[in-house]
Amino acid sequence: MVQETVLDLRDLTINFGGLVAVDSLNMTVKKGEAVGLIGPNGAGKTTVFNLISGFYKPTRGDVVFMNEKITGLAPYDVCRKGIGRTFQIVKPFGKMTVLENVMVGGFSRTRNPQECRQIAAEVVEMVGLGSKKDALAKNLTIGDRKRLEVAKALATRPEILLLDEVLAGLNPTEVDESVELIKEINASGITIVMIEHVLQATMAICNRIVVLDYGKKIAEGTPAEVTQDPEVIKAYLGDEYETTVN
Amino acid sequence: MVKNMTNENKNRLVAGIVLLIAVLIPLVLDKPYYIHVLTMCLLWAYLASAWNIVGGFAGQLSLGHGIYTSVGAYVTVILFNEFGLSPLLGMFFGAGAAVLVSLIIGLPTFGLRGAYYALSTVAISEGLVVLYENTMTIGGLRLGGAEGLIVKLIGDAPLHLQFTSKIPYYYIALVMLLLIIGLSKWITKSRLGYYLVALREDEDGARALGIDVRRTKLIAGALSAFCAAIGGIFYAMLIRYLEPQAIAGAAMSTQMVFLAIVGGAGTVMGPVIGGILLALISEIIRFYLGGYVMGLHLFIYGLIVVLMIIYKPGGIIEVVEHYYRRLMNFRDREVASGAGDSSGS
Ligand SMILES: Nc1ncnc2c1ncn2[C@@H]1O[C@H](COP(=O)(O)OP(=O)(O)OP(=O)(O)O)[C@@H](O)[C@H]1O
Ligand SMILES: [Mg+2]
8 A cells, every 4th residue: 555645634723712623633644545533523523624625724733735735725725636525514506406516526627518517427426316417406315415415526536535424314224325435435546534423334434543532633543443442432432332342 | 390399499499589570570660669668678688687697697696786887888988978989999998997896896795795795785886876976077087977977979870889760779789688698608508607506505515616706706796797887888878878876876786686586597598588578567567657656667566576576586487487398398308407507598
């Protein structure tokens, strides 16, 4: 495996008033990896994505992408550099069809509508929305909206894809399908960082997991290591999990 | 025969027939009053379409497009009155000035969301009206203040866009309308159109997909201002008189918005249909009722607009399209595709 670093977060910190939502976070992601970012509600996971993707400017620290400092770049620039993201609260373009939604992402790589339609059609097919490509996005079920969210980001041809709880709200069959989809995306060479509460699924996909609590990284390692970590068990998994493990 | 045609070809056929009728109308209706009313219908359809670029596709509720019609018109008329520059050339200065103004206004205001943008456009356009009304001259150039500015009459001079007959104006308005329909259609099929609808539907979602939201809004705003200015200039040439309230005031600004929204904002043909239909209705009401009670025609007109907005928020285009599809036996699965534009042509 090539050990080239794709994403490097250095001492990344952001304050909201008195609240330190992300606190001195150091984290690297290598090319081709699938990294899980977990932690309790309000731990700062989404905020990390917002910092990487340019929606928030850090109070301190840097975001380095492919050896280039991209701290403070606008979201559209970050996207064009090759970082795709989805939103925990999905953001479909309601009055556009599924295909048109995905084309918006495709246009970041080509100006040509025909070519863009082609890219989008492939991506739509890949995420399993082929039969619904002409449906209006506002009429999709939550499961399909999550898929659409992934498809839009994929169409921007990212080097790295940031997935924010794309499994939340799905039924078990849909979770399995999405897990396969994410694995497939990863296998195609796209590096993945995913925020997830569904632990089983995270472990099925990720070779490394980073645990956040109150904005701080409290653990990092393979799924097995992380779930054995007493600090993690205390902070995130809680007593229930501890008892089931033992 | 029609049965076996594709939807696309049916559209072409209907468009051809409508166009033919539009071209032939002046030969049948020869009263100048009728021609004038029809010309105004085309102009309103044009202006609503101009507004629609930024107000409809991009969803930025500008309530101050009178700024651009008036800047375009004043600049062009002043250049003509004072220096004898033909409006055919002057319009590029007029429309260029409007584009500049749109950028100056857009830079600080396009960052604002929702109602704040709308409110700032109202404030700026109302301020501009007051400015026009209180400025007799600037640097020796006559603006005319509240009395307004008369376009110098030089008789039948096609190269200066002056005609004694009403008919040439009608055809110019028709060509302008065709051009802006073409432009709108191009927008819906291009990247710009997709970007505009995307940022209208969700700004953050659009940003995350590589869209420079502010820049895209500025482009749409400039395009819209350019087209609106050309409309204002045509209006000045047609009426030969610029009055601040009429060219820059709420009458102009809100009318453009009403026509587009009632017709169907964000679609290619909605503002066109809205513009023609409502301008016609308003003229008919005025013709028959205007003499009875002052302002009654405005009241009835307002009522129609309100009822439309309540009961058909998607605009007249939805109704028209529904019956059109039935009438033409459209095949259902053949969906016209474009950036969120369900109307097609
Ligand atoms: N724009 C903001 N302004 C103020 N506080 C914020 C802002 N964004 C996030 N926060 C706060 O930062 C903390 C971390 O929020 P964040 O959304 O990153 O958590 P999370 O780990 O994604 O949680 P969840 O699992 O519930 O999605 C929370 O306390 C949140 O209220
Ligand atoms: Mg979150």
